[in-house]
Amino acid sequence: MSTNVLLFYLFAAVIVVFSILTVSSRKILRAATFLLFVLIATSAFYFMLRYTFLAAAQLTLYAGGIVVLIIFSILLTSHIGQKFDKIGFKKAFFSALVALFGAIMSIVAILQFDFPPTVASSTEELPVKEVGRSLMNYGEGGFVLPFEVISILLLAAMFAAIVIAKKKKD
C-alpha cells in the first residue's frame, strides 16, 4: 500500500469522524474546532489532487477566515462552558432517519452509476500561472465574468454586514 492511499484513508477517516463530532458535540466552541479539522482535511484532499492553489485558498479562506469569524461570533453571543440541552429522542431519531435514508440512496446511486473511464492525468501540480490566466481570460475556457461578479458580490456582502451589524441610534 503506497503512502498516497494510506494518507487518503487517513484524511477520509478524519473528515467522517470530525464532521459527525461537529454536529453532535454539545459544547459550541468544540464544535467549531472540529469543523476546523474537517476543513483542513478537505484542503489536504485538494493538495493530494495537485490543485495547490485551490488548497491554499481553502486553507486561508475557510480554515483561516470563516472559522475565525464563527469563533468570534461564538465568543460574542454564547457563554463558554455552557452545554446545549440534550436533543429530544424523537427529533434526533427522525432527523437521523432522514439523513441515513438520503445517504443510502445517494451511495446506491453512485455505486450503480456507470462513470466514464478515468483519464490518467499528470501528477504535476496545476501551475498558478494557468489559474491566473484562466481567471483573466474572456475567450474559450476563461472565467473573467464570474470573477467580476464575485468581486461585486463580496463588496455588496461587506456593505451588508456593516449596515446590518451597525448599532442603531435611538
Next chain:
Amino acid sequence: MIQGIPIIHFLIVATIMFFVGVYGFLVRRNLITILMSIELMLNSVNINFVVFNKYLYPDQLQGHFFSLFVIAVAAAEADVAIAIIINVYRRFNDINVEDVSDMKY
C-alpha cells in the same frame, strides 16, 4: 488522480459529509451551529466538483474554478449571516431559533 483510489471513494466520503450536515441542520437549535452545518454541506459539494474535474476531465478546469467561486460565495454568506446573528442577539439576547420567532417586535 491519485494512483490506487477510485473516484467512488471520494464521492462516498463527500456524501457522508453532506448528510451529516443535513442531520446537523435538522437537529441543532443554535443559529451558529446551523451555519456550521451549512458550511459542511457546501464543503462536501466542493469536493465533488474538484474530484469530477480531476478524474474525468483533467484537461479542463471548470470544476476547479467552480469550487473557487463557491468558496468565495461561502465567505460572503458566512459574513452576512454572522452580522444577522449578532443583530438578533442584540435584540433577543439569545440565538436559539425557537426563541426568535417574530420578525418584528
